[in-house]
Amino acid sequence: MARKNYLFTSESVSEGHPDKVCDRISDEVVDLFYREAIAQGMNPAHVRVACETMCTTNRAIIAGEYRGPVSVTRKKIEAAARAAIKDIGYEQDGFHWEKAKVEILLHSQSADIAQGVDAAEKKDEGAGDQGIMFGYACDETPELMPAPIYYAHRILQELSEARRSGKEKALGPDAKSQVTVQYKNGKPVGVTQIVVSQQHLDEKLTSKDMRKLIEPYVKKALPKGWITKDTVWHINPTGKFFIGGPDGDCGLTGRKIIVDTYGGAAPHGGGAFSGKDPTKVDRSAAYAARYLAKNVVAAGLAKRCSIQLSYAIGVAQPLSIYVDTHGTSKIDEKKLEKALAKVMDLTPRGIRNHLGLNKPIYARTSSYGHFGRKAEKDGGFSWEKTDLIKALKAAVK
Structure with missing residues (x-):
């Protein structure tokens, strides 16, 4: 009990914590690729970014893989990084938006990874990686967060x-x-x-x-x-x-995954969000799991709800869906699991389309949590909507 x-x-x-500075820069790079893709007439669903950042005294190192429009130059990436540092507020001797050295080590995405993910090569677009993702909601706060x-x-x-x-x-x-x-x-x-x-x-x-x-x-x-x-x-x-900031302590992308989610009140699959385009299920499936859990609680089907999704690289359908309402629901959890699969397409492509994730909406997520925020008109924090209430109630009848 x-x-x-x-x-x-x-x-x-805060957004000025060294790790959060890195999360912000990495997500600015993701947004840059989406903005440029849209401007160049490229299908934004074809963008691929996996960007890691390290910041220390007057230095930022940006590394990772990408695929996107050639209009994304090193000069634009550097400008995005400096603009992020400036917006956060760093104009100190040890870390200054204008004076810090920015090193860019991004390179093309691995062809071996791409072949398992690309919609152009497979009828059912596969997950960008294997892994487990969790979503959680509870009735403790107005935004259904712990x-x-x-x-x-x-x-x-x-x-x-x-x-x-x-x-x-x-x-x-x-x-x-x-x-x-x-x-x-x-x-x-x-x-x-x-x-x-x-x-x-x-x-x-x-x-x-x-x-x-x-x-x-x-x-x-x-x-x-x-x-x-x-x-x-x-x-x-x-x-x-x-x-x-980074002058006092070195920062890295993806080191604040519990701060980003539920503060330890719910399980975590271990994958970070920032710097990843939404073909990476570490990000998109965690958003989907939160979306579903929030709608379960918002619908009054439970007071607490934990959801786990699992994926294999190159495989479209989730390997498993697990629901735990922590004894707060009268509905059988197996019935809820089946209902969730009915009300939302949980393939990577289905998640991205349902939540509208192929957009430059990620820099704003990099501090103060990816969850418990207000859904925005341009599609930001779309996973915080509670628009599945009617469908869920119908599915569990």
């Missing part, structure tokens, strides 16, 4: 908005948050511990100074009544956070 009373902790990191990760993101988003607006000029781009949520009778009711490490641009600021600055934004991010006199605060617990 599931525990009813417990503490659970999740963390988030409360700890949802509010850890919210804290940093509030601080980021204050920094970007110019309201808080002392804040730097790099930050981390962590919240420990107390559950009673299975429901989140408050926070017992709050951790925020926030880069500051004034070297003289102390932890006490930063607590005074940060506390109003934390309170704004959390539900009313969740912070009590017993809540323990840890603001810049090392005492100083002046050197931030």
Whole structure:
């Protein structure tokens, strides 16, 4: 039986965290290929990108494989990387958007991989790799996300908005948050511990100074009544956070996969998202699994729902579909598994078409989570829609 009373902790990191800088650059490269493909009249479904980035002191290294329009030059890739670093806010001696050296080591996609994936060569386009992907949803927050990760993101988003607006000029781009949520009778009711490490641009600021600055934004991010006199605060617990970003710590694409998903409240298949076009099921099938899980909960078919999908490289149909409603549904989970296969084509091509993934919509996903966001008019975060409710209810009758 599931525990009813417990503490659970999740963390988030800001867009200026070294790993997130790398995720952003990698996703900017993906978006660049899609924008150029569309501009050149190339079918965007034929774009292939697997881009990895490493950032350290005044240096960014971009490597990986691609297939796309010849109009994507090294000059354009470098410009996209610099623009991303500038937008994040890095104009520091140790990491500056204009002064950092950008090295590009991208090369053509392997023909061996391409032959198993290309729609032009196979009737049923196969998955870009093998693997397992998970989706999750629960009724703890308005966006059907676990409360700890949802509010850890919210804290940093509030601080980021204050920094970007110019309201808080002392804040730097790099930050981390962590919240420990107390559950009673299975429901989140408050926070017992709050951790925020926030880069500051004034070297003289102390932890006490930063607590005074940060506390109003934390309170704004959390539900009313969740912070009590017993809540323990840890603001810049090392005492100083002046050197931030890749100058302080080397960053790599794909190192924050739990921050990107459910904060540890659900399983993870192990594959990162950023830098990958959606033929890579690490990304697209994880989006599909979240989409389905969210619709199950939104339809009132369960209060919690975990979904696992599995794929083999070059094979179109998923090898398995697994549903666990954690004892919160009266519907047999086998029936739900069959229903999910009916309401959505879970082949890689089917997922991309259903969710409209062959678009330049990925840079915006690179920080504050790929899930629990608002679906956008241009197709961004399309996997957050709850437009399958009617179909799911009909399929399980």
